[in-house]
Amino acid sequence: MGNGSSLDSSKVIYVEINGKEEKIVFSRNCSTLDIVDFLRKQQELCRMSLKDKAGAHVTISPTMPTNTAANPYKLVAKEVKRVDPRQEILQNVLTQVAEQFNRAFKVEETRTELTNRLNVLERRLEVDNLKAIEIEKCKKDISELKTQLYNNTKKLVDYNSLSALSDDGKISLKRDVPSYPKYTLSQETVDYLKQPTFDMWHWEPNEMLSLLEHMYHELGLIQEFNINPITLKRWLLCVQENYRNNPFHNFRHCFCVTQMMYGMIHLCDLWGKLPKEDLGIMLTACVCHDLDHPGYNNTYQINARTELAVRYNDISPLENHHCAVAFQILSNPETNIFANVDSTTFKRIRSVTTDMTHHAKIMEDFTEYFTKFDPKNKAHAMIMLILATDMARHSEILEAFKSKIDNFDFSNEDHVNSMKMVLVKCCDISNEVRPMEVSEPWVDCLLEEYFNQSDREKQEGLPVAPFMDRDKVTKPTAQIGFIKFVLIPMFDTVAKLFPPLENVMVRPLKDARDRYEEMKETQNNISVGSYFIGCCSHLGIKVGALGLNGG
Structure with missing residues (x-):
């Protein structure tokens, strides 16, 4: 992000x-x-x-x-052992013998030849590395030019219309795009990657791609879906290129959500409770869940009547767009990681087992669309999970899951689908589960994106949400309500099904709530103090004369 x-x-x-x-x-x-x-x-x-x-x-x-x-x-x-004088004498004798051996068998000439060959190889490697660096620099320059072009034209052109018109050009991946370097992960990193405390700020984009690749290998998804490892690399590169450079909804956020899902798979022992196909669908849905996010939420899309809102009849326009882009990428043979699965399996991947009761409520205008699917068939898996990230559906999805907790059955398809939707939602908004030094920068990123939207809404005469208005919101006020009324109830519910999450996720959320409440109280005290001193100054009263100078 x-x-x-x-x-x-x-x-x-x-x-x-x-x-x-x-x-x-x-x-x-x-x-x-x-x-x-x-x-x-x-x-x-x-x-x-x-x-x-x-x-x-x-x-x-x-x-x-x-x-x-x-x-x-x-x-x-640490003590450095001193060399015994006798060892020095022995070393001198060995040196003399080595010199005579060199003269007799021309070892020195052979060494020189080998050294020259190594130098040639090193120069060749150096040139290859420079090429890779130049390619990365070009990609960065192109990205900066795109951002500059948008900044120069945003007052005249609808950014969302440009996005919709340029999908095909953005989704195609050129054959000559280089693969990212192969990194060897230490055991410490492999173990750390499974923890919710993982700090993604220390990793570069290429390193995050390698970590994502490792997740697919470690969970056995390469074998499960018969994925060509080269195709996996191309797919990850194409996904990365189709995340925009937004303050929050960017490729780092994609990695952050996917890493949390990977951690929950291990923490909740999901690989022992669900088939690998379901694990692969959940992980892939996290990778794709915010593809081509424009940095402006559904409310803006609907109020501004953007092309996305018109295309999807104001119903989860962004989430529907993320799904569309995800499957457009998969429609390219070079980037289709599911190319080797049979048609029935692919239908399950794309489709969802549907309890259509809550879908019908939200997507009543899509009746014709849904008549294509059997309500009892396992359909829309990835689509269901990505659409579940729309916060407008939060209460509906959570309440449906709560009703199943007491008698949860992992053999019940409806129960498992409800759980998968909630787990993806948890991962999508899980930043406050992480340590403060990891989570707090995400709040700054989110507020920056909110403020960009509210500034634009003011310019265009559109309604502005108070929690997005830079003149009304602060960091603690933005987080306290969200943690108390959204995060804690949801993670608390999930922890009833998976008790290990109580200490590693619910407890940190409560600590974060307390920390922001203290921050808010401190800010309020400072504001009251400043107001009091200002009033005294206006009335010509010296604060020290009132005995309030700390003496």
């Missing part, structure tokens, strides 16, 4: 060096080698290690746990 404007890019740790406590501040973007070199210079050590107060070793890396001044880490020097 883009970088948050208030993202704190530094990290603080306390280290005891030479018996003296030192405070060290470093950027989250620096490498492990940078931190090691810095610590080594402080004590002029060749080898060293970092230990906590209990004597446990601490890994030196940007992700090391933060500590406090009361519990500093200790920098410990």
Whole structure:
């Protein structure tokens, strides 16, 4: 979803060096080698290690746990063994023998030849890497030019109409688009990827593509759907290219939602309760759930009478558009990850098992469309899950799921579909489940997108929602109600079916609610204080004369 404007890019740790406590501040973007070199210079050590107060070793890396001044880490020097004089004599003898051996068998000439060959290979690799860098730079330049073009023309042209007219051009993936580099993931990263605490801000787009690819391999979806690994790479690249550079609804948000779903699959042991086909559908729905999002919500689309709203009769225009783009990408043989499944399986992937009672309520104007499907058939799977992310349907979907919790049956298709919709919804709005340093930048991104929309609505004379108005909303007021009345009730319900989520998701949400309420109270106190001082100044009264100067 883009970088948050208030993202704190530094990290603080306390280290005891030479018996003296030192405070060290470093950027989250620096490498492990940078931190090691810095610590080594402080004590002029060749080898060293970092230990906590209990004597446990601490890994030196940007992700090391933060500590406090009361519990500093200790920098410990490792002894370097001195070389025995006898070993030095033996080394000299071996050196002389090696020289004679070189003269006799021309080893030096062979070494030189091998070195030259290695240099040629290194130069070749360097050229290839430069080509890859140039390609990435070109892609970035093209993206910036697109953004600049939009900024120059948005006052004259309807941005949503442009999007609808250019779908075909955007969805096609050129054959010469390079695949992203292959990254080898450490076991630490593999384990971390399954946690709701995962910090996606430290990962570049190419790295996120590799992590998504790993999810499909690790869950066994490559074998389940007989996916060509090259096609998977092309599909992921095409998906990335069809997410816009919005402050919030962008490719990083796509990755964030998918990673949370991947984590929930493991935390809830879903791979032991659902078939792999269902896991693949849920993961793919998360990847595609906001494709080509224009950065303006359904309310704007409907009030502004955009082409998307007209096309879908004001019924979930964005979610319907995301579905359409997803299946347009899959209609291209080069990017169709489901190309090798039989027609029946593909119909299940695209279709939904339908309890049409709630669909009919919201999509009553689509009666003709729905008559094509058997209400008892397993149809619209991906479409159902993506349409479920429309917040206008939140209460309806959650209440349907609540009614099934007490007697939930994993063999009941209607129960499982209701659960899948709620899980996708949870992942879509799960930012506050994550640690504060990960979640808070997302709030800034979302508010930026809201403010962009409300500014445009004011310019066009359209209704403005109070929670989007930069003159009325603050960060705590934006989050408190959402966490209390939307997130906690939904995650609390899911935790009844999956108890492990109580500690790892519901508890962090309650902590986030308390934190924002404290933030709101602090802001209110500051506002009251400023107002009081302003009144005193207006009346010519000195605050100190009232004994309120803190003395």
